[in-house]
Amino acid sequence: MLKKSLAIMSISAAFFAQAQDVSVIRNTVDVYSNAPNVGSAKFNAMGGSNGALGGDANSLLTNPAGLGVAISGEVSGTLLISNNKNTSSYAGSSTGYTINKGDLGNLSGVMTFQLMTESAWKFVNIGINYSNQSIENYVETPGNSNLIYDFDATNSSSFGKHAYDRYGYLSKTSVGVGANYNNNLYLGAGLNFLNSSIDQSDTAIFNSLSGGGSETFSKQNTPFYERGNGFSASLGVISKLSPNFRVGAALETPTFWNIDRSYNFYNDPIYGDDYATENRKLTSPLKATVSAAFIASKSFSLNVDYTLGLTKPKYKVYGDAETELNDFFKDNAKNLSEVKVGAEYRIKQFRLRGGYSYASSPFDALSISRYADNGDIVDNQSYNNLILSDRNALSFGVGYDFKSFYIDASYQNITSKYSNPLLYGVIDGNYEAGYYSPTRLISSDAYVVSDVKNIRNNFFFTVGWKF
Template sequence: MLKKSLAIMSISAAFFAQAQDVSVIRNTVDVYSSSPNIGSAKFNAMAGSNGALGGDANSLLTNPAGLGVAISGEISGTLSIMSNKNTSSYAGSSYGYTVNKGDLGNVGAVMTFQLMTESAWKFINVGVNYSNQSIENYIETPGNSNLVYDFPDGGSSSFGRHAYDRYGYLSKTSVGVGANYNNNLYLGAGLNFFNSSIDQSDTAIFNSLDDGSSEYFSKQNTPFIERGNGFSASLGVIGKLSPNFRIGAALETPTFWNIDRSYNFYNDAIYGDDYAVENRKLTSPLKATVSAAFIASKSFALNVDYTLGLTKPKYKVYGPAETELNDFFNDEYKNLSELKIGAEYRVKQFRLRGGYAYTSSPFDALTVSRYNDSGDGMADKSYNDLILNDRNALSFGIGYDFKSFYIDASYQNITSKYSNPLLYGVIDGNYEAGYYSPNRLISSEAYAVSNVKNTRNNFFLTFGWKF
């Protein structure tokens, strides 16, 4: 099989990536460095904040010591309906597109084993958790008739439209064990197995100034397909400071990813239009979480989690592409910071829940060379929200306990705004990274940058049984 290395071209002192590599950078952070966090409807209603509360299989998503808190067996399944809308605005126009996806979002189970001895060890519990989420993401950017490109054969076209399309999934399967020591100290450990699937394209439409016809172009090295699997481990502890206060801490090792890629390439001097395959090894960041919980009574509980990334994404180096990706993350990546707050209030068999989560922007300010909207020039511009930005999430939910059986429902709203670089692709005698049709090509020495508003509205329904 033919193997090719993906190259990166520097375009400014702060930021060096082609449009193709914008996708690689986005996926490295948004997919491979971000663990699936879809739990039960209760977990999602509380914004995923349960690091010092624990008590069910979703503890494996934050702090495996929470398995030790459980005092009865439990199994649950969660249906998810996820809606992802991107509205991309450029040159005075906007285009919005929504992707809806229904799936099995989470399955969890805990088996409790009470130790019938006089030892201080009260329970040894085993948990299994499966979390699955769609990573579909479609961004369509309107065109700009002022942005005109000249073809090598003498024709000219204006920029008509651009589409970035990603679909696939990310899943995490965890198994773990938790222990209860004297009902005051809880210890846990887990093993996590990841799977990912990405199919992605990057296309642009250009409108001929000669006859008004439209032509589709694909970015060099697209469409591409990635199939990945990864592994990580986690350790955790929860301690009771008093009957009403708990604190927790957890550490999750980097995820060690093995990623198989295949992609199309065009206009190669030897192979012409063909496809290539390659393998990449990626190590995602090491993460630490600290938690605190206040349990006023059996009717009210509040939990706060804070997660910090301790390292940065790093690719195993096979050539210049991985070296320059690593240089980019070393220079521009900011360690993950995430705050989650969740609360639950019980009224007899009813449960009322709510939560808020904030995730920081993953990058420092980045500078790119960009076209202005009038299409008559380009200049460097710095962005503090390029490619990805911080996210805010609000959630709430309800539940009803039928003694052994229960049903929970929740709603989650996640919003983010960021600047979206597109269209860059230089073509010269040494390197070709532009946009290709069967007979023509486009070379673009600067980015067009749109403003994207991302809104996710997710619904979850959980059915569970305690035994």
Template sequence: MSISAAFFAQAQDISVIRNTVDVYSGSPNVGSAKFNAMAGSNGALGGDANSLLTNPAGLGVAISGEVSGTLSITSNKNTSSYAGSSFGYTVNKGDLGNVGAVMTFQLMSESAWKFINIGVNYSNQNIDNYIETPGNSNLVYDFPDGGSSSFGRHAYDRYGYVSKTSIGVGANHNNNLYIGAGLNFFNSSIDQSDTAIFNSTDNGSSEFFSKQNTPFYEKGNGFSASLGVIGKLSPNFRIGAALETPTFWNIDRSYNFYNDPIYGDDYAVENRKFTSPLKATVSAAFIASKAFSLNVDYSLGLTKPRYKVYGPAETELNDFFKEDYKNLSELKIGAEYRLKQFRLRGGYAYTSSPFDALTQRTYTNAGDIVDQSYSNWTLNDRNALSFGVGYDFRSFYIDASYQNISSKFSNPMLKGIADQTNNIEAGYYSPSRLISSDASVVSDVKNIRNNFFLTLGWKF
């Protein structure tokens, strides 16, 4: 374990690391039901407003105007297993997931430029996430003021959203070269808590603890730009490439703190500036006929997350990501088959793990402390399978799709040292007591997301 990772785990909340990657370094990828059924793979196909989620050059492929709206119904289940017990909890949410529109302008001239099209896309992703871990009576903490308690349970609770509004332009040159550019505007909201319950070994009474600097609330806005190109190698083959700049986030943050020698228990506010990784995407598409098409996208993060440094907290964050973050890669494959007015679609996506293997001081089920290595720490690789159907009424269309996303990861908690001498205050606090430890409890979490999408659209 690197020194930066060890120090960071003492001084910061694990959920800050998770949100940095899961919320601020990612991008809302909720498109239309067609887009989601094909696993978000359309980088060399294009043709609608969802091109702004992968390659803005796809706007230039459109030959007619279009507007659509998508209802998303999401189900997010985490099952956390520890010390021979498991606890599962499901969060269900319905929302407006996507709105897209394309306006086409055919150029009536002798020029090789055939179309200049303008697109607008809004994508909204629910980020509600709840992980509750069962307790362990073998894990006993002794309090400085006397008495002891066993670990009762732990919970991470996050709710909120992240959205992306994109405006772009695409152009068609002689029906074999397409170029595009887009501007992307992000908004986010996060409410996060980190809590634990301990049971007295004397009388069995329970005591509720909050981690230092939690609960916290964050409201953010960000900006990025994207460029793309699609080339038609033949009537049946296309290739594409796109580049999206880092997202430059401005995050207002408020949080609770405890046991301060001057202020006691109170809350504070601060501002953070964050830069997400630069991302590149390459794509290839095979169009056998008007009845069948296949697209493959591969995306890679080219840089690492970075906070603007205002003090020790941002320095620790940056050191951690410099040492232990792996550039994310994603592979997406999607296909569509048309049978008259019917549409059949399917897709698969794989996203790599964002972290190198980490070694942590960890409590065993028996309450002993060992050094344990984790290859799936906090977040891990994800697999997504999807399929969908649609029907085209010529001017109007309706599409539906289902998406299943699964991952397994190690879930650390309860690590936090209380040492004001060294300015490290990250323990768990109740109104009258403090729990601190340099070791983590780590549960195994299985995450399953079942998402449904319904799109209504109009072509003109």
């Protein structure tokens, strides 16, 4: 099998001059640097905020010290039903597409071991948590009849439409231990094992101005397929300042990813159209979380988490492609920043919960050359939301406790808006990143940029047992 290096050229503060695939950067941040944060219906109803509250195995998603807060064993399973809609707008038209999925979102359990000694150590608990989420995403951008490509002297075509299609999943299995010291100090540690699967394509359709037909083109080095596995570790502490106040802190190491990648390539001077494989190693950001909780009584609790990325994504260098990717993230990526707030109110056996989270945009402002609606090229257009943007999530839920058994349900709404660059690809004597059909190829020295609105509606249903 031919071994080829992924070609990504001239990445700079002005974005890429000759990028192989925008989604390489998107997936680095959106998939590999963003572990699944899918917990129980309670966890998600409270915005994923439990860093200083703890009490169950979902603590492994934020602060493993929360395992030490548990005083009884517990197991639970969560069904996730998701609705993901992208609406891409360009040149006065919009195309919307919705994906509905149902899957097992979370399994978790904690075993408590009360220490019947005179020591100040009260409990040592063991927990396991499995989180799984679909990363399926489809963005279809409408065409523009003013955007004309000349294949030859007798054949010109206009831009018909573009489709970015990603299938796959991201899962995280965590095991950890938590300890309770004198009911005032809680310590914890966890190991995290991640798995990913991505199948992705990038295609465009062009409409002939003379023959009336259309042709479908695939971008160089697509479709591609990636299978990854990663490992990270976490440490945490929670301190009870008073019966009503707690603070917590946690640190999660970078995830060390090993990614096997395969992809199609076209028009090679020796091999023609063929298929290649390669391996990549990626280190995702180191993350720190600080938390505070207020427990007014057994009826009301409030938790706030703040997570900050302390490093940036970094690929192991095998050639120019990884060097230029690393330079791009070093110069243009922001450190991860996320705030989560969650609250729970209890009325006898009933539970009412709500939460909110905000994650900042992962990139600084980036400048590119783009096509205007009339087909002209606008140089150095600046965007503060290119590829990905900030994200807002609002959630609420209810639950009922049957003493040993409980049921919970929650709803989560996640929204983001970003500028989506596509269709760029140059073809010259030294470098090819254009779009290819079985008979023709095209190049484009500027980007089409659409406006994408993403809305995710997630529904969670949990059944649990305490023992």
